[in-house]
Amino acid sequence: MSEHFVFLPLLIPFAAAVALLPLARRTRLQRVIAASAVLLLLLVCARLVVALRSQGLIVYEMGGWPAPYGIVFAVDLFAALLMLMGAITAAASLFFAFGSVGPQKERYFFYPLLLFLVAAVNGALMTGDIFNLYVFFELILISSYLLFSHGGRAGQLKESFKFVLLNMISSAFLLVGIGGLYALTGTLNMADLAVKVAALPDKRIAAALAAVFMFSLGVKAAMVPLFFWLPRAYGEVATPVAALSAAVSTKVGVYALYRVFTLIFIHHVEYTHKAVLMALAVLTMVIGVLGAIAQMNVKRLLAFHIVSQIGYMLFGLAMLSVAGLAGGIMHIMFNMIIKPALFLVAGATEQVTGTADLRKMSGVIHRAPALAFTFLAGGLGLAGVPPMSGFISKVTLFYAGFLGGHYLATAVAVGVSFLTLFSMIKIFRMAYWGPQDGLPSKQLKAARGHGLLLAPGAALVAAGLVMGLGGSYLIDYADAAARWLMHPAWYVAGVLGESSAQALLAALEVVAP
């Protein structure tokens, strides 16, 4: 495998997006290029995951400048797994977009924006430089702003404005945090930061900076109490955009939290992880699911479930044990598959019924049984019913919770699972079950051509199912990724060399005893 191979996940979507820009009028050609780019990306990511299972970490130095002076890309198994899931979702959203966005939007750079978003996400996952992370976050946000406001309906514009504003504040704080870290240590390389922060005699400033990072990344990850922008914004945007954003945007925030809080801020575990993050994780789960239960708009309801599931991922991080992180990683992966699947199926249902309001839908199952059963499978998977992989990740999280002695938080997590199930059954009962008199006859005709819209969602649900059935492989990979996260010295050794890793270990020894 060539040394530059690792750079491809960033290069492919970026190059394809740039190539698409002058082709705005030729929609068919655009579709072909976008689809082949995403499929190629899928293959590359799969290859990367397999390579990293044995290798652990691939470091790519930009321009050949050695770390910590140059900017490095350091891809570990965790990042590669997320990139793979992101690529799968991007492919599904793209194929859904073919059938649903319409020529007007296609001509106004819809596909290039989608690809820019994918490129930026991959960049954020791969980078080993904290300022670079900020830059990729901004790229993700700019492409999502444009996608969110794409089409320009009043509701969309309004929600985009709030979304932009909040993320601007969070980015400002992220920059302040980065500036603070730089002032403290004089480096921006994440591995180098880990070593230098560990070697600080007085770590109280680092703890304050940890709070700044938690705030700004928490906004991006839609953690309670910073989630309020998400449900409304996702309720308004086009379905493929909502699906892709649901899969990747918030998860990148979670990824950054995982990275920063397993590598750099690991010196006050008792209160940063076990107290603050744990409390926030539990609150996020509960408030997200309660918000979902109160909703009647399908997309907003699903968006609240995103928030609730983020809670589970943070729960995994808050435990800071191999089992907890492995459960969290699996949950992130599973959600990156199943959440967009539900959004896509709900979007297809919306096209069939002509409304997103649950009270107005009824009896879709008579017209589109495949749609109904796909949603049921996905919804049950989200609630954690076997054999979907959500079951495996949740069981791992609960197991880790009991192992770590977090009985209360684990009990809440189990309870939230039941509420999730309840909420999924509510959608199924109101939208798909029941008499079909709720639909005007014009819509009944439209219901015929939903097959093309169903396929991507069904494929994602099937992927979730395969991941569940091949659970032993999944656990194997997630466990390996979690082990790498739990051993920051391995990461440091990969980026900076063995001597720095020894320095980190020595510094940790002094503090730990």
Place this chain on the structure above:
Amino acid sequence: MGVLFAVGLYMMMQKTMLRVVVGGNLLSYGTFLALILSGGLNKGMVPVLVEGVEEYVDPVPQALILTAIVIGFGMTAFQLALAYRTYQETGTDDLDELRHEDEGNGAHE
């Protein structure tokens, strides 16, 4: 820097969109200031290492805020365009009024 943050955040809580955008701008200026300070202030020094120069200023924060300013500039332009389009579509630039329009949309909260 604290003043810029305070004024920026205060303005972001205003009702008019334009003020909100300007507030966001001030907030990011505060951030730039924080960034440039992170390298330590060293007046009148060169940012490069040359033979014979012993005192120099750290060039990294300068590179950082240059990047941040460019991003902030693009963001402001986009926000202004977005605010203008919203005004065109809804006929108001008052964020409170935008909220009231929302009520009829079906979802109860």
